């Protein structure tokens with residue numbers, strides 16, 4: 099250690115000791131204060147503050163901070179060291195901040211400052227604050243012990259840009275089975291997204307490994323801090339593609355000290371809103387169909403069920419149906435409960451179309467029926483003779499029941515179902531509307547509906563009808579919605595979610611290059627942008643990829659270039675690792691080579707390894723073969739809810755969103771991965787899951803998507 103580093107280390111040791119002592123002291127005092135359970139409101143408020151204090155200090159006690167920025171605000175005599183941590187800590191004696199919460203406005207300097215001698219600035223509640231940065235320092239503290247001090251910027255030194263060494267140190271670490279927070283190394287381009295204003299529909303195109311998921315979770319923590327008077331955690335939601343992915347990301351929010359944010363798949367949430375009136379058709383079968391090999395796959399065009407039912411054109415179609423239906427959704431005849439009493443249809447229409455027009459359809463019907471009943475009661479009140487009254491009351495109830503048969507109640511599903519069939523259609527829905535739906539979609543839909551089953555693409559239409567019939571209760575509204583892997587969402591899904599979201603406050607993120615569910619997703623972000631007003635939409639791009647080594651990213655980029663026109667290519671951070679391995683063998687050599695590869699990777703430093711098959715069937719076979727060979731692995735299928743880490747065996751389409759120290763892509767042959775858009779995207783997704791090691795195996799002719807001329811590739815011939 100040179101003298102300068104040594105003195106920096108000593109200075110930080112001293113500072114840490116002071117901070118630790120102060121935190122210990124405050125926490126000990128708060129813990130020894132008895133919890134107040136009484137009725138006094140002032141005491142209750144004080145108890146809430148004490149509980150917050152206990153929570154924050156407990157969070158801060160092991161690692162009070164991770165960064166320091168020396169900032170001299172304009173007009174101040176000297177630079178002030180600001181220590182940034184996961185939660186703020188105040189010095190009780192003088193009220194000064196010992197540690198600043200990473201979400202506080204001034205902390206943004208720590209992330210946005212990228213070097214140079216010019217003034218730096220940040221937005222504070224009092225306006226723009228300007229000044230000079232003298233030092234940016236990363237600190238690693240574990241269990242109150244200082245482990246590392248890395249200066250990434252020093253105004254007095256030659257190199258005036260912020261260095262990447264701390265980031266590289268972090269990226270070089272191995273991963274376990276959970277995604278982690280990145281508060282200490284958030285990059286400037288990520289920070290801009292995290293701190294973007296709340297009432298915006300943010301759309302983020304980010305390459306594989308650019309930190310989209312991580313950034314979205316940090317953004318939620320930021321919104322909860324910055325807008326604490328306006329948003330509540332339980333009114334925020336993150337939609338992720340499947341339950342296993344939710345499990346994988348579930349650690350980040352608690353690490354950031356925010357809990358209670360809803361995490362769900364679109365399917366689970368939708369079924370809940372629909373009160374489980376329908377169930378899902380077997381999604382594993384649907385995936386098997388769309389991810390079967392080459393020629394067996396159905397064509398992906400605008401008549402693919404997901405694209406058709408997910409389109410805004412289909413929403414317009416439903417609108418048309420609902421409007422026509424609504425216009426005639428009242429009986430046509432007067433209501434006569436007994437001879438001599440008559441409620442003219444004109445009154446019923448007036449109640450329905452004028453007086454209650456602001457209510458959703460089902461509510462309107464309910465209110466009008468209640469009004470008819472009140473009218474009947476008033477008529478009965480005019481009758482004095484008790485026995486006659488009793489008789490008429492009974493008769494009128496029966497009459498009303500009969501009358502209402504011409505005014506049937508509908509649920510979202512009963513209404514939706516009849517749109518696909520000639521049978522049971524309300525007269526108001528002309529049959530020519532049906533001609534707008536492709537025949538193949540009608541047949542497949544009716545087959546499902548018979549079993550009260552639906553596909554993912556039916557959920558948005560059902561929700562839309564549901565909201566038109568029942569409205570949206572205020573406790574169902576979200577303060578903010580995050581949609582991860584949004585390229586797989588349809589415009590209709592997002593439009594429906596918008597009606598459930600206050601102020602269109604969205605973080606929508608994804609990567610078009612990873613759009614492997616093209617049969618239901620979008621091909622251009624404009625499809626979502628057009629759903630929101632222009633001034634309430636913001637678009638960001640993340641190009642740098644943090645997950646994989648340079649070698650892996652460059653390799654993955656070539657795969658993409660071979661199958662996709664004008665692809666969005668990732669720019670790697672300068673983290674070099676081992677070359678990509680291409681293992682060439684024959685079918686007989688496939689398993690022994692796989693076992694050897696796993697053993698080698700395990701001997702190295704890989705703690706999470708993925709053995710990636712092309713289809714779910716292949717994954718199952720590989721899992722069985724490895725188990726027989728005594729190698730313990732976790733099979734991941736589309737029904738999986740928990741990600742366990744270790745060695746996973748899974749089909750390539752389920753690797754999406756996950757990451758592993760090492761990835762072993764099986765069967766990368768011409769038969770399994772053709773030069774098609776879909777296969778290139780699939781292989782790209784598989785390659786970009788690897789952090790440190792990417793190995794491909796080809797038992798047969800290598801896929802044309804892979805180039806072994808590339809000098810970064812090692813080829814291994816089949817063992818003799």
Ligand SMILES: Nc1ncnc2c1ncn2[C@@H]1O[C@H](COP(=O)(O)OP(=O)(O)OP(=O)(O)O)[C@@H](O)[C@H]1O
Pocket residue numbers: 265268269278279280283284285288304305306307308309310311312313609612644645754755756757786
């Ligand atoms: N600023 C950062 N500092 C340290 N690590 C980072 C940073 N940004 C991203 N990472 C790491 O990069 C990896 C990829 O992040 P994440 O999964 O959020 O990316 P993504 O864009 O959602 O990826 P994909 O679309 O490929 O699934 C994670 O291990 C994450 O911790």
